Amino acid sequence: MLSILFYLFATVAxxxxxxxxxxxxxxxSALCLVTTFICFAVLYITLDAPxxxxxxxxxxxxxxxxxxxxVIMLLNLGTAVxxxxxxxxxxxxxxxxxxxFITNTFIRRGVPTGKLGDVTTQMIHSYGHxxxxxxxxxTEFLLPFEIASILLLVAIVGxxxxxxxxx
Amino acid sequence: xxxxxxxxxxxxxxxSIGTFGVLTRKNAIVIFMCIELMLNSVNLTFIALSRHxxxxxxxxxxxxxxxxxxxxxxxxxxxxxxxxxNRESIDTDDFNMLKx
Numbered sequence: 001m002l003s004i005l006f007y008l009f010a011t012v013a014x015x016x017x018x019x020x021x022x023x024x025x026x027x028x029s030a031l032c033l034v035t036t037f038i039c040f041a042v043l044y045i046t047l048d049a050p051x052x053x054x055x056x057x058x059x060x061x062x063x064x065x066x067x068x069x070x071v072i073m074l075l076n077l078g079t080a081v082x083x084x085x086x087x088x089x090x091x092x093x094x095x096x097x098x099x100x101f102i103t104n105t106f107i108r109r110g111v112p113t114g115k116l117g118d119v120t121t122q123m124i125h126s127y128g129h130x131x132x133x134x135x136x137x138x139t140e141f142l143l144p145f146e147i148a149s150i151l152l153l154v155a156i157v158g159x160x161x162x163x164x165x166x167x
Numbered sequence: 168x169x170x171x172x173x174x175x176x177x178x179x180x181x182x183s184i185g186t187f188g189v190l191t192r193k194n195a196i197v198i199f200m201c202i203e204l205m206l207n208s209v210n211l212t213f214i215a216l217s218r219h220x221x222x223x224x225x226x227x228x229x230x231x232x233x234x235x236x237x238x239x240x241x242x243x244x245x246x247x248x249x250x251x252x253n254r255e256s257i258d259t260d261d262f263n264m265l266k267x
Contacts (some may be wrong), residue, residue, distance in 0.1 A: 006169045010177045017181050017204055021188030026196050033200050036181075040207055043174070047218045052226055056210075059233050064203065064240045071244045072196055075251050092190030100183035107175045117222030136223045137230065144227075148234040155238035162245035165252075 002046060013039035026072045030065055037061045048121060051130045174215035181208035195247055195257040199240075206236050 016035040023029045037060045044053040119132060137145055181204060188201030210229045217225025247257050254261050 003169050006173060010173075013177070014180055014184070017184045020200055020204060021184060021192065021197070026194060026200075029197050029200055033203065036204065037207065040211060043177075043211060044214055046169075047174070047214050049214050049218070049226060052210075052214055052229055055230070055233060059237055060203070060207070063237060067240050067244055068196065068200065071247060074248070075257065077194070077196070077257070088191050092187050095190060096183040096187035099186060100179060103179040103182070104176065107172060107179060112171055112175075112216055112219055114220050114222075116220060117224075119221050119223050132223055133226060133230070136227055141227050144231060148231055151238050152234060155241045159241040159245040162242065162249050 006043070006046060009039040009042045013043075026077050027069065030069050030072065033068075034061050034065050037065070048124050049129060051133050171215050171219040174211060178208040178211040178215070181205075181211070193258050193260060195250075195259055195262075196244075198259065199243055199247075203236065203240075206232060 013036050016032040016039070019032045020029045020036065023032060037056060041053040041056040041061075044050070044056060124132065185201045185205035185208065188204070189198050192198055192201065210232055213225040213229045213232075217223065250262070251257055253264075
C-alpha cells in the first residue's frame, strides 16, 4: 500500500517537474510546480512528518506560488518562442544526465548510517510531530530561529525598497 | 518496501530536472521556479535522512530552508519587477547592463 502510494506520487512529481521546465507559458509552469509541491507534501506524510507537509502546502504552494503567479500576471508575460532555447538544450540535458548518473552511483555505493537519535516512530505518535519540532526549535535552535526572523524582516524591507519607483 | 534509497534517488532525479531547467530556459521566472524545485528536492533528502537516522535536526534545517526560500522569493521577484521596468523583458539574454 505504502509503496504503491510512493510510486504513484513519485511518478506524478517527476512528470510535473519535467513539465515545469518544458511548458511554454510560465503560468502552466507555475501550476505544474504546485502539483510537484503537493506530491512532495504527500511524501513528507509517508515519512512521518505531517508538520513539514503542512508547512510545505502553506509556505510553498500557498505563499510562494501565489507570489510567482502574481508577478507573472503583473508583467503580462507571453509564451516563449520555440527556437529561442534549442541551442542550449543538448548541453543542459547532457550536463543534468551526467549529474544524475554521478549522484545515482554515490547513492548506490554509500550506506547512510550514523549515530541514531531518539526520535522513533512510537515517540512521534505519542508526543506529536509538531511538539517535537517546537521543542527542538525553541531550545536547541533558538538563535537560528531569531536570525531567520531578522532575515525575513530584511527581505520585506528589501522588497519594498527594490520595487519603489524612486528611492 | 520503500527504503531511504528510494527517496534519495527521487530527489536526485528532481534535482537534475531542476538543473536542466536552469540551464536551458531563458525566462527568469521559470529559472526561479526551477531553483525552487531544486530546493525542494534537497528538503526531501533532509527529511528522508532525518527519518532514517531518527533525528530531528534535519527537519529543523528544512524549516530554515523554507524561511530562506520565502525571503528569496520576495526579494527575487521584486528584482525582476525592477528589471522589467527598465528593459520591458525578463529574458536572461537582456541581463547585460554590467557588460562593457
